[in-house]
Amino acid sequence: MNLTDSDIREYLTGKNDAELFAEADKVRREVFGIDVYLRGIIEFSNHCKQDCLYCGLRRSNRHIVRYRLSMDEILECAGEIAESGISTIVFQTGEDPFYSDEAIADIISAIKSRIDIAITLSLGERSFNTYKLWREAGADRYLIRMESFNKKSYAQARPGTNWQERLNCLEILRELDYEVGSGIMIGLPGDSVDDVVIAISELTTMHLHMIGMGPFVAHSQTPFASEENGNVDMTLRMYALMRILNPMANMPSTSAMETARRGGRMRGLQVGANVIMPSFTPERVKELYNIYPGKNVQKDFDEDGLQAALAMINKAGYRVSFVRGDSPLKDIEKCIM
Ligand code: SAH
Ligand code: SF4
Numbered sequence: 001m002n003l004t005d006s007d008i009r010e011y012l013t014g015k016n017d018a019e020l021f022a023e024a025d026k027v028r029r030e031v032f033g034i035d036v037y038l039r040g041i042i043e044f045s046n047h048c049k050q051d052c053l054y055c056g057l058r059r060s061n062r063h064i065v066r067y068r069l070s071m072d073e074i075l076e077c078a079g080e081i082a083e084s085g086i087s088t089i090v091f092q093t094g095e096d097p098f099y100s101d102e103a104i105a106d107i108i109s110a111i112k113s114r115i116d117i118a119i120t121l122s123l124g125e126r127s128f129n130t131y132k133l134w135r136e137a138g139a140d141r142y143l144i145r146m147e148s149f150n151k152k153s154y155a156q157a158r159p160g161t162n163w164q165e166r167l168n169c170l171e172i173l174r175e176l177d178y179e180v181g182s183g184i185m186i187g188l189p190g191d192s193v194d195d196v197v198i199a200i201s202e203l204t205t206m207h208l209h210m211i212g213m214g215p216f217v218a219h220s221q222t223p224f225a226s227e228e229n230g231n232v233d234m235t236l237r238m239y240a241l242m243r244i245l246n247p248m249a250n251m252p253s254t255s256a257m258e259t260a261r262r263g264g265r266m267r268g269l270q271v272g273a274n275v276i277m278p279s280f281t282p283e284r285v286k287e288l289y290n291i292y293p294g295k296n297v298q299k300d301f302d303e304d305g306l307q308a309a310l311a312m313i314n315k316a317g318y319r320v321s322f323v324r325g326d327s328p329l330k331d332i333e334k335c336i337m
Helices: 005-012 017-032 071-083 101-114 128-137 151-157 163-175 193-205 232-245 255-260 264-270 303-316 328-336
Strands: 035-038 040-045 088-093 118-122 141-143 179-182 319-321
Touching (some): 005 193, 040 071, 101 118, 101 128, 151 163, 255 264
Parallel strands (some): 035 319
16 A cells, blocks of 8 residues: 555544554554564663653652662563563663663673573663674664654753764664664654654654554653643554554554553554563562553553453454564565675
8 A cells, every 4th residue: 555645644634544444454464464472571770861851760750769670680580571482572771871781781691592582672872882782692673762753842852862863873773783663652742743744754764673652641750741642543543554654564552552541552453563562570660660650550461461461462353472573574684685
């Protein structure tokens, strides 16, 4: 299906949701069948040196109780993910300099030497050498959302950081042969529908292996506390459009969908998403990974609740898959090279 910018704009109005969502699901079934890939996520620190205006982990938030997991705890969580049968571990944190680059490389290689499992990192902006070190230690994939393609709202929301430098990170990661993921937050203060149209086209040009998107959810302990949440329907349309334009990308239905609307994550699966990421962060600190309100608060996706995740996937009309689930785009790239 060819989509012009004006088609995209028209779909984003919501006038043709039934047609859009059916087409997205058709494309997802052609590539992934009814399989839903699982990724076990470990959020090993909620310290962050950045000060993003939207995020509860921002360094200026004095109300949050901070935590860090020890190396042993991280390895234990990784073991739990492997035992559950899940074939990908995702590490996500604030940008926390406490863990040296080498320490993180050691964790990656320790896991890779013991378990046959894919490792995805979402540890923010780092240097070429750091990304290289982690890739050589065995990391397979890296997620770093651009957050917005409106440079003005980006600059407002992420003081002290630079949009172009974040984009450069994605280029470096690709050069280092990671599977690369990016995306935006839908409804970041300052963004318009035009910015969403631009994001759809720019992200598509990047030929991403993974696309991560979710609605902005206002956090009371941040400067964006009284801003409006991102629109869930708009996010569903974005999922569907991105699936149609990026048939082979792995695309999670994110937990922000569930926070913004009960049942939102299940709906995301029905309009193009093909990945669910249950959190394996230990129970005692899980709720402190409070990027946005409600994050990790639901109990149905914790370790014991894996069955509940499976039930949700079945209820949505799909089937849980425990395979590693690399992006099929990677295989095609290998053939071309
Ligand atoms: N520190 C890393 C990874 C952790 S944040 C980074 O910033 O890249 C992971 C993602 O959470 C961010 O990319 C952002 O899109 C999302 N996020 C942060 N605050 C949010 C909020 N208030 N509502 C919705 N998503 C949010
Ligand atoms: Fe830190 Fe990421 Fe939150 Fe920004 S979005 S404050 S970099 S954890």
